[in-house]
Amino acid sequence: MIIVSEEERYGLLISAVMRRMCLGLSTKLLNISVASLCRTRQLEKAEAALIDGIRLGVLPDVVTYNILITGYCQVVGFDAGYHVIHRMKEAGINPNLITYNSLMAGATRQGSLACCLDMLDEMLDRGIVPDVWSYNTLMHCFFKMGRSDEAYRIFSEILLKNISPCQATYNILINGLCKNGYIKNAMMLFRNLQRQGYVPQIVTYNILMNALCKLKRWKGIMRLFDEIRELGIAPNAITYTTAMKCCFGSRRYKEGLQIFFEMKSGGYAYDLFSCCTIVAALVKSGRRLAAERCIAHMIKIGYDLDIASYNTLINWHFKEGKLEKAYNLLGVAESRGLDCDIYTHTILIDGLCKAGNFDVAERHLSHMKTMGFNCLVASNCFINSLCKAGYIDYALQVFNSSDMRDSCTYSSLVNNLSKQRRYRLAAQLMLSCIRSGCGYWHAKHSAEALNASGSVPMGSYHVVSIPSDFSL
């Protein structure tokens, strides 16, 4: 038996407490550093920090592993995140509610409903009670997969189980309804909630504004935008970007730029998203100098450009007729490991067509098809440029050999056929456009074509004068 004095006993006690305090503090510090590395996608460094910690006697806890799981899910994918659970078990740490919620979020991000449901099952098997966030995430996952009915069932389950929905629950519900085409229902739900005293967040307004933007409902958006200000809710960069996009999308460049100036004068740092929105609009409306100024700003700030930003800049070079610069920039994007997406290919094809390089454009179009991309817009660019360059019969061949068409496809053909006074064919195409449910567009030549062909009663459409020397 070792005899220790009273003094020694106190000393040992104090040192144990100190060690524990130190350990607690250090694990917390370790977690902060791992979290910050994971947030900046530096997983290898996060792992190195973990190893260093263990070497120094600082053991990771459940929080450390949960942070790692979130990081792996975000950077690599769900499987990599799930793998961390095995490491937790080896370290003798049990996964908790946050572990499974993070994994469900990871599964949702990559659109895997099966994994999301598996995580819920595993959670229940372990006797962990899901919270509002588990249900929020599951609801989000169902909506993301287009399964609105089941998503709504999860919302009902939240209420049935007497779990209090949080702000995000309603946001996810409203967003899910909007993204699945139930914008009217989402709007009604929003107004009903407001009548019941629900105070919407800026996120809620952003979701609704974005939904109306897709419908090109400019007035509706502006009403919401005014409402935000009346309620004293502070708009953020997303609100401004969405409002601007809607203005630009409906060709209200003046109003869009006004919002941009309001954002600037309000001291909002305009980020990469808003920069791309503005540059794209300036390029499209031919405001060359303003576009250049904005691009110079983008470069000066030193944003970490992603593929969408490169697409914006590549498109700018093409519109300026600088093909070589466009290709160089594409090379830069690829060398940075960024994958070209549907926009990149479409922009390339459009750029090639506008430069009159139809052979290469056509080859790239078939290459795009073999890669499994949806080529509707790219094909429309090809058809439209062929028409404008006078190769309208070849454009018709391309049109007839493909079943991909929308109102843009018809619009290009009808307008250009009408310009060549080939009204009969133009009218036929226009009617088949309307019959196929592609929608209708307002164009001088389309109306001419219809009126001239006598296919529909005069006055049904926007009527314009018909050339006096016209004959069918």
Next chain:
DNA sequence: GTAGGGTTAG
């Protein structure tokens, strides 16, 4: 853990 950017016709 919920919201925003980039491509075609008129």
